[in-house]
Every structure is written in structure tokens, then in C-alpha cells.
Amino acid sequence: MTESSLPPPGAPLKHYVSSAPFDAMSIEAMTAQQERVYQASQLQLMWWKFKRHKLALWSGIFLICLYSMILVCEFLAPYNLHTRNVDHIYEPPQRIRLFDHGQFVGPFVYGRQMTLDIENLRRVYRDNPSDVQPLRFFCRGDAYRFWGLIEGNLHLVCPAENGNLFLLGTDRLGRDVLSRIIYGARISLTIGLIGIAFSFVLGIVIGGLAGYKGGVFDLIVQRIIEVLQSIPSIPLWMALAAIMPVTWSPIFIYFGITLILGLLDWTGLARAVRSKLLALREEDYVLAAQLMGAKTSRIIGKHLIPGFMSHLIATATISVPGMILGETALSFLGLGLRPPITSWGILLTEARSVSTIAFYPWLLFPMIPVILVILAFNFLGDGLRDAADPYR
Incomplete structure (x- = not known):
């Protein structure tokens, strides 16, 4: 293909049909739909694929409404x-x-x-x-x-x-x-977001360094992860929550529970990031970046992490409801948040006894938003994973 046969810069491809001979292929006229897809950005392609997943779309709208509600719950x-x-x-x-x-x-x-x-x-x-x-x-x-x-x-x-x-x-x-369910949504929904942000930083940094560097550091990280994952979650939550001083203010208790949930949730993500980087670090573009003098943080953050972003998105949306359940379980057992802070877990403490549930079943209503939020996050995670996967 000669330089004179190329289309001028910015010219629409659908109006360009070359009359020059080609050895193996020729440019054919493109329809408007094909040109729209060809010129779309990666975010546009993800959005178009995500809109086809109706259940994920409605789950996202539902979660947006809930998180908007906590801004004006009063x-x-x-x-x-x-x-x-x-x-x-x-x-x-x-x-x-x-x-x-x-x-x-x-x-x-x-x-x-x-x-x-x-x-x-x-x-x-x-x-x-x-x-x-x-x-x-x-x-x-x-x-x-x-x-x-x-x-x-x-x-x-x-x-x-x-x-x-x-x-x-x-x-x-x-x-x-x-009214108490509406107020409790502010705590139960935000504790998942703050906790997942903390665990993601730990998981990506520690897992990324272990997978990219390898060696002794990788060996130590894997042993730490195995020890943490071998301990049952609920007894460990209870032990860590019980050591928090009773004299702490409710806001310190809130951030303490968030820190505990984040510290215990990073292990699964770190192991997944490590396994992905072990495979991707052998690619040619990683070697090219190293030869150009790129730093380790840039190679991991700019070249390796985006390669499996779909997996990270799915992990995030699945981990958030896990943290909500963790806070609910701790508060229900009396080891989590404490009054005057109100969360869905604290509201469920009113329905501990069977006799209370038999006479006053409406005290179990705080369980309904917990179930709906967990299902919505799972459906949203499925849709985002499929939309971000470049091989689908």
C-alpha cells in the first residue's frame, strides 16, 4: 500500500474505498454501525456490553438509589x-x-x-x-x-x-x-465501601509485588496468607472486635470494625493478583518496559493490572456484600457496632429470641435490605465482569 493510496487524516473510513491493487486484502466500505464500533473507546464498548445485561443494569440502578438515599436519610x-x-x-x-x-x-x-x-x-x-x-x-x-x-x-x-x-x-x-432501617443503611452500606478500598490497596500492592518480584518475598507473603486463611473468619472477627476498648467513641468503633474487615479480606485478592502477574510478567511488553527503564510500580500499575481489570471488578463487587454481612454478624452478636450508632446488624439484635420472632415477626424486616443489597452486588459484579472482559 503506497503513501498516496492512504486516506487523508481524519477521513471517515466508510467513504474511502481504495482503487489501488492489494496483495492479500482490501479495504471495504464500512456501515455506520461498524464505524461506530470501530471508533468507540474502551469505556464505550464496556458500557454497550453492560447494557445488554438487564439484571446487572437494574441492580446498578437499585444500588445507586440506595447510596443516594443515605445522603438524605434524615x-x-x-x-x-x-x-x-x-x-x-x-x-x-x-x-x-x-x-x-x-x-x-x-x-x-x-x-x-x-x-x-x-x-x-x-x-x-x-x-x-x-x-x-x-x-x-x-x-x-x-x-x-x-x-x-x-x-x-x-x-x-x-x-x-x-x-x-x-x-x-x-x-x-x-x-x-x-426510620431505623433508613438510618441504618448509612452505616451498613458505607462500611463495605471503606473496607473494600482498604483491602484492595493491601491486596493489589502485596499481591502485585509478590507476583512480580517472586523469590523470598513471595514465599513469605504466601505463608502469611495461608495462616490467615486457615483461621475461621467469624471467631477471628469476634476476637479482634472484642479487644476494642469499651470506652471508645462510636466513630472509633466504626472505623475499628472497618479496619478489621479490610485486614481480613485482602488475602484472596492478593493471591489472585499474584497468580495473574506470574503469568503476565513473562510477556514481551513487560520486557520492553523494563528495557526502557520503567519502574516496578509503573509496570504493575500501567501495564499489568489493566490486563485483568475484569477480575478485579468482579472481586470488588463480591467482596462488598461480604463485608456488609461481616458487620451484620458482628453487630448481631454484640461485638460490632454499638448504640447509639445504628446499622442493620444492630436492628436484627431485636429478633434474637424465637419467642420474639413468633410474636413480632416484623422485627426481621431489616434482613430484607441486607438480602437485596447482596443480590444486587452479585448481579452487578457479573455484568461488570462480562463487560470488562476483552475476550467476550
Whole structure:
């Protein structure tokens, strides 16, 4: 192919058809769709493949909504986190209605009448159809401090004046379960992100150096990983969480639990990174980078790590729900976060006994967002892995 037969710089390929003879191949006219794919960046190609995975796409949208919700949980929650309604202890969930005796009223709930069941020693609540309590939206309600800084009392939805709204029931202190789930999402969702960021730094750095350097350093790292992985996770979590001083403030406890989860989760990623680098370090482009004088950190970060980014993405999205489960388990056992901090694990401590679950099953509702978040992260990880895999 001669220089005169080449297309001018920037000319669309679909308008260029060479009339010069070729030895083995010729340039054919490209359709608009082919040219669009040919000129797309790597991120565009990943996005197009990711959109085909509908379950992963909707899981990503669901997680984005949840993480956006934790920014304004004070506004979304009907009640303040610590508001107690002593006259409504263990009240079951209320049902939102639109029609009262065939007439459209709008969103409302019926008031409740409470009686004591002496035989079973429990409170019994019954709807009072004569007490219609319309819901209020964008209303003034319980006072709060937005992110602990700004005073406010604006809520998305509030009960009627002199009414009550318990869509998911109340606990043993008369606190609204829905409001506490919304507040608990801020802790349970962020602890996974902070923990995975910490474990990824350790896993990529330690595993990358072990796979690229080899030798004695690799041998020591592998023995440390084997020792850590041979210890059962939950007893190790419990032992590390139990040594944290009781006098620590809730914020120190939060970062302590995050540090523990990150320290114990890096081993699997480090081993995966090591095995990948052991294979990739023999490639010609790595030798070329070494001959050009590139530093070890640049070779690992710029040339080797991007080669298996799809595996790292899948590992990250799978590790986040594992950390959420770890925090939930520790808090449920009483060794994790402590009040006044509220997380989904702390909320589940209300449902420890079988008798409590039998009488008040709505105390298990905090388990539902845990399950949904874990499934969403797994589906999202599958979609991102397939989209980032250059061989698919």
C-alpha cells in the first residue's frame, strides 16, 4: 500500500474505498454501525456490553438509589432515629389505603386501638375505621441534625396531626422500624465501601509485588496468607472486635470494625493478583518496559493490572456484600457496632429470641435490605465482569 493510496487524516473510513491493487486484502466500505464500533473507546464498548445485561443494569440502578438515599436519610425517615412512642410498643405495620368506604381519600392509614392480651401477656392493636389519618408530604415533623451539623425538621412523609405512621411497625421501645432501617443503611452500606478500598490497596500492592518480584518475598507473603486463611473468619472477627476498648467513641468503633474487615479480606485478592502477574510478567511488553527503564510500580500499575481489570471488578463487587454481612454478624452478636450508632446488624439484635420472632415477626424486616443489597452486588459484579472482559 503506497503513501498516496492512504486516506487523508481524519477521513471517515466508510467513504474511502481504495482503487489501488492489494496483495492479500482490501479495504471495504464500512456501515455506520461498524464505524461506530470501530471508533468507540474502551469505556464505550464496556458500557454497550453492560447494557445488554438487564439484571446487572437494574441492580446498578437499585444500588445507586440506595447510596443516594443515605445522603438524605434524615429527610426520608418519617421519624427521628431516637424518637420513642411509649403508647405504641410492638405495634404491627400499618397498611396504606386510598379508599375509605368506597370514597377516594388519598394515602391514609387507620388509627389503632390497643388492648392487653392477659393470657399471652402482649399488646393487641386493631384498626379503628372511624379514625382516618391522611398522610402529609414534604411536611414538618421530628427535629433532627442533618449529618449531625444542620438543624432541620423537614420530612418527605409525616403522619397526620396527632396521628401515627408505622409502616413497618415498632420495636420494644416504640421506635419506628422503617426510620431505623433508613438510618441504618448509612452505616451498613458505607462500611463495605471503606473496607473494600482498604483491602484492595493491601491486596493489589502485596499481591502485585509478590507476583512480580517472586523469590523470598513471595514465599513469605504466601505463608502469611495461608495462616490467615486457615483461621475461621467469624471467631477471628469476634476476637479482634472484642479487644476494642469499651470506652471508645462510636466513630472509633466504626472505623475499628472497618479496619478489621479490610485486614481480613485482602488475602484472596492478593493471591489472585499474584497468580495473574506470574503469568503476565513473562510477556514481551513487560520486557520492553523494563528495557526502557520503567519502574516496578509503573509496570504493575500501567501495564499489568489493566490486563485483568475484569477480575478485579468482579472481586470488588463480591467482596462488598461480604463485608456488609461481616458487620451484620458482628453487630448481631454484640461485638460490632454499638448504640447509639445504628446499622442493620444492630436492628436484627431485636429478633434474637424465637419467642420474639413468633410474636413480632416484623422485627426481621431489616434482613430484607441486607438480602437485596447482596443480590444486587452479585448481579452487578457479573455484568461488570462480562463487560470488562476483552475476550467476550
